[in-house]
Amino acid sequence: MTEGVALLTVFVLAVFVGFEVVSKVSSTLHTPLMSGANAIHGVILVGSVIVAGTADEAGVLVVALIAVVLATLNLVGGFVVTDRMLEMFGGKRPPDAPAQSSASAQLPAKEGGE
Amino acid sequence: MIPVWAQVxxxxxxxxxxxxxxGLSSPKSARRGNLIGAFGALLAVVVTFIAYDIDNLGWILAAVAVGAIGGAWGARRVAMTAMPQLVALFNGVGGGAAALVALLELSEPARAGLVKPDGFFNNDAGWFAYSPLNDESGGHSLEELERLAQLLTTGTLTATAFTILIGAVSFSGSVITFLKLQELMTGRPITFPGGPFVFGxxxxxxxxxxxxxxxTGSVTLAIILAIVGLLAGVLxxxxxxxxDVPIVISLLNAFTGLAVAAGGYVLENALLLVAGTLVGASGTILTRAMARAMGRSVSSILFGAFKGGSTAGGGEASDRPVRSAGPDDVAIMLAYARRVIVVPGYGLAVAQAQHTIRELVDLLEKRGVEVGYAIHPVAGRMPGHMNVLLAEANVPYEQLxxxxxxxxxxxxxxVALVVGANDVVNPAARTSPGSPIYGMPILDADHAGAIVFLKRSMRPGFAGIENELLxxxxxxxxxxxxKASLTALVTALKSL
Known part of the structure; x- marks a missing residue:
């Protein structure tokens, strides 16, 4: 049960972090933020892989593989579509924003790899 | 069970x-933020393959490849106008995956011959009944049996049932939002007598x-629960x-997050718990922020139609007299104005006219007309959608x-040039308390010297209510x- 309590603690702390981290967002970014958050819950892929990896019956494996496909769609599609949205904001930042595209260039389209 | 390095x-x-x-909360760092998230996800998935004892590796990798190719293909190919429904779809399949994972976890002890001991509040993981009838389960180690028994404790079963129910709601709800936005079914609210009671x-x-x-820990009951969840999502x-559909997408996004978090509890996987909770919490805040941008509350959106307050309306074309003009007259109005404010709406995006409007604006600026785009927070189909669409057409950020x-x-x-927008300039939001959009902040196009509407027909906008401004x-x-109207305007302007 201590394991359960530890997870509960993590849960409560994560709630506060989740509230705090998006508390001030301009409406311009609502759509990409929602899409990005949507991609993040695609990590259910981790759970799908674990379950599929322990499947010992054909029926169970089939259902688990469906879960893997669905979760990967969510994860990969989510990050790619968010990137596509944000790409359009790319070159047209307001003039007062410092150019800092070098940082984003260092992580080349990793999301295709999952 | 998982090695320490993997947990790190x-x-x-x-x-x-x-x-x-x-990062996604600020325009400067948004794209980098998204890439950091993608990196985190990649790391998590790779680590899972190495740290856990994964059988059926070939099948799993094939399934991942199918999902990855399908997801990337859909995300790359979709027209920017259709993006909200794609996000809804991605969200729905995530919820579906979470529900399936929870169902399969629940079926594990049953397949091993374990049943939950009687007593609802029996939390002792050690007290399980082992059925000797199932010989195949004899191969489980003590550690494995303990893990399976843990799945049958009340705490874990609660998380399991929650994941199944919320995941199913999110899946079917997202499919309906997809159908509505894709216009495969009517976008108007669908109500039927006794609807609230059926839903209740x-x-x-x-x-x-x-x-x-x-x-009971029964798998059969859990499957029925999933079916009821699907029904609840539809209703x-x-x-x-x-x-209001985009706000519901955001809400269902938060739901899926919570389902994933509960799934993390079931699997004793802290990463799923944290990621799901983050999305659940931030999604809730975001849903409220979106609703506020539209001057609505989340409960009025969800239950508004039951009370008759949602964006209902007839969707009928009105036959009251209006003043219409040809492109030449409008071109003259625009050309000799000092300041023109363009109010773009979803109709502009549907007609793929972002580029044409920019051409028109460039022409006007060359003539010395001051031009700006008035962006309503919910112009398009989602908050921020119009910014994305105009950015696609290289409209300078400063003009927005x-x-x-x-x-x-x-x-x-x-002149206020309203292109394919309707509800966001409807003065009823300010003046008539009975209107479904009353209280929504609007663009005061009616304050401009003259208003020009480019419209396909007299049909009301997405919210289905008549616009007095017309x-x-x-x-x-x-x-x-x-697009045709704007092209005609460009031609007329050039010949002036």
């Missing part, structure tokens, strides 16, 4: 997700089934009016005016597809 990697991935959400009944049934599932979204600035400038503008004496209408 999971912590790194969780931090990546937090940084991703943080389904919720009570879901709750009862959930408790029963927790009490939840059907009565939501077209313009946020609502407060735009309303200041509209007061002194000679009948204003200051208003001129130019009928036709937005």
């Amino acid at each position: 990697c999971y912590v790194v991935a969780a931090v990546c997700f937090i940084l991703a959400l943080k 009944g389904v919720l009570v049934a879901a709750l009862g089934l959930g408790v029963w599932t927790v009490a 939840l979204v059907l009565p939501v009016g077209g313009a 005016l946020e609502m407060d600035t735009a309303n200041g400038q509209l007061r002194t503008a000679d 009948f204003d004496p200051k208003t001129t209408l130019l009928f036709g597809d937005a």
